[in-house]
Amino acid sequence: MTTKTMHIGLDDTDSPKKGCTTYVAALLVEELQKLGAEFIDYPNLVRLNPNVPWKTRGNGALCLRIRYNESHEDEIKETVTSTVEEHADLEYEGTDPGIVFLEKAKIPKEVKIFAKNAITGIVNLKDALKLLKRFKAEAVGFKKCRGIIGGLAAVGETLQGDHTFEVLAYRVPENRGLKRKVDEASIVEMDKATAPYTFNNVDPETGRVLITPRGPDPILFGIRGETPEIVKKAFETVRPLEPVERWVIFRTNQGTDAHLKRVEQLSQIEPYNPVIARGIVAANPKIIPRRHVIFPIKDESAQIDCAAYEPTVVLRKVARKLIVGDHVEIYGGVRAPSQNRPLTINLEKIRLLKLAPKTIHHNPVCPKCGKRLKSMGRNKGFRCEKCGSRYIDIDKIEVKMKREIRRALYITSPRSQRHLTKPFRRYKMEKRHAAAKGLIEGWHFP
Numbered sequence: 001m002t003t004k005t006m007h008i009g010l011d012d013t014d015s016p017k018k019g020c021t022t023y024v025a026a027l028l029v030e031e032l033q034k035l036g037a038e039f040i041d042y043p044n045l046v047r048l049n050p051n052v053p054w055k056t057r058g059n060g061a062l063c064l065r066i067r068y069n070e071s072h073e074d075e076i077k078e079t080v081t082s083t084v085e086e087h088a089d090l091e092y093e094g095t096d097p098g099i100v101f102l103e104k105a106k107i108p109k110e111v112k113i114f115a116k117n118a119i120t121g122i123v124n125l126k127d128a129l130k131l132l133k134r135f136k137a138e139a140v141g142f143k144k145c146r147g148i149i150g151g152l153a154a155v156g157e158t159l160q161g162d163h164t165f166e167v168l169a170y171r172v173p174e175n176r177g178l179k180r181k182v183d184e185a186s187i188v189e190m191d192k193a194t195a196p197y198t199f200n201n202v203d204p205e206t207g208r209v210l211i212t213p214r215g216p217d218p219i220l221f222g223i224r225g226e227t228p229e230i231v232k233k234a235f236e237t238v239r240p241l242e243p244v245e246r247w248v249i250f251r252t253n254q255g256t257d258a259h260l261k262r263v264e265q266l267s268q269i270e271p272y273n274p275v276i277a278r279g280i281v282a283a284n285p286k287i288i289p290r291r292h293v294i295f296p297i298k299d300e301s302a303q304i305d306c307a308a309y310e311p312t313v314v315l316r317k318v319a320r321k322l323i324v325g326d327h328v329e330i331y332g333g334v335r336a337p338s339q340n341r342p343l344t345i346n347l348e349k350i351r352l353l354k355l356a357p358k359t360i361h362h363n364p365v366c367p368k369c370g371k372r373l374k375s376m377g378r379n380k381g382f383r384c385e386k387c388g389s390r391y392i393d394i395d396k397i398e399v400k401m402k403r404e405i406r407r408a409l410y411i412t413s414p415r416s417q418r419h420l421t422k423p424f425r426r427y428k429m430e431k432r433h434a435a436a437k438g439l440i441e442g443w444h445f446p
Helices: 021-034 070-087 109-120 125-134 147-156 184-194 228-237 314-320
Strands: 003-011 044-047 060-069 098-102 138-141 164-171 219-225 244-252 274-281 286-288 292-298 303-308 327-335 344-354 358-362 397-401 409-411
Touching: 003 021, 003 070, 003 147, 021 060, 021 070, 021 164, 021 244, 044 109, 044 147, 060 070, 060 147, 070 098, 070 138, 098 147, 109 125, 109 147, 125 138, 125 147, 138 147, 164 228, 184 219, 184 228, 219 228, 228 244, 274 303, 274 344, 292 314, 303 314, 303 327, 314 344, 314 409
Parallel strands: 044 244, 303 344
Antiparallel strands: 003 060, 003 098, 044 060, 098 138, 164 219, 164 244, 274 292, 274 327, 286 292, 292 303, 327 344, 344 409, 358 397
8 A cells, every 4th residue: 555645734723712723633643643644743833923813822733744554544534624623612703723634745835935924924815725726735624714724834834944842731621621730849840950951931030830821721731842852851850730631742833933024124014924123212112001111113214113011021121221222123023003003013022232322411510619500591501509600601511321221132021922932041042954853752642
């Protein structure tokens, strides 16, 4: 019998109430292996553009890449479809699952470009369907079929550049919706034992545990790191205080800044796109209700607002200390203009490139007695209250103040970082290409 290669993309099975597409993928790992499928990569967890208004909860799409016996092809497709149908929250209005089956050893260039655009910008179902037809891929869609977009994007993102890994542990059904039970001391222990090769386990400012989600989804905890070996070691260090139904290691674009795309001019910025842009602070920052900080930047082409919201903590503190003339590089997602708000970049990072001089002006001292002089009015000179001397041709003294911030990269606090945001711990650990070696032993259970 002929051995073939298939890439299976999945997206949009969850809702704010329940479900998780990674869990569907985890179930399929077990089911497809029962059918004799061989995984040629870890399941790929691909986070898409986090700024699109119609995103799913985590905006993550999945791809399973397998080799299989051709005689099992129909059964594989039926298993995938029935599993998605069973576990997707089809009753929720905004859940529109999609599945893509691409039977090719090599992913077409056009599909890779589509994936890149889905991560850094906006794509649509019409373009996805055209590519499916062109490359003779199959798709199954439910309701509005929007999940087909993410499914195809997950197929096309082969993670050949920078990537990370995440081990996800899942709860037994009867515990879902209840408070998660994990020994927090073991999480702190794990973080110390695996640093710097895992990241965003514990928030350093508050001590809050970050590996356990807060929603009703089936995930008990997830640990992100640089290699499958290190996330498995981390997983074995953490002590769950409730049963674990299953766990899987995923390869992913999380923590890579894959969503951010540099623009050369501010006039090129469009709504919903994640961008990197440079500009000069055009006005002093304003603090608006709930302690958000807004400031505009400009270049020769345009001016745009930047927003550091209260949860970003670090960025808000830095933004408050900016002054007119500071040169900055900003990273973030673009919020569309509304009736009350202009086009705005919601900040994820700020890099201070050049600080403007900050000066204040003092009244001069009396040359005769050394007492600080008092102004007699605009352009009328100064007088000394102590000795009575008056001076017409003397100016205020300019004093340069030391800035409270310095040239550096500032990143939003770990507890408010997005899935795709590259944390400090990952800088200088970026990968230039995908690992060529095979999957480690015991990369999932069962």
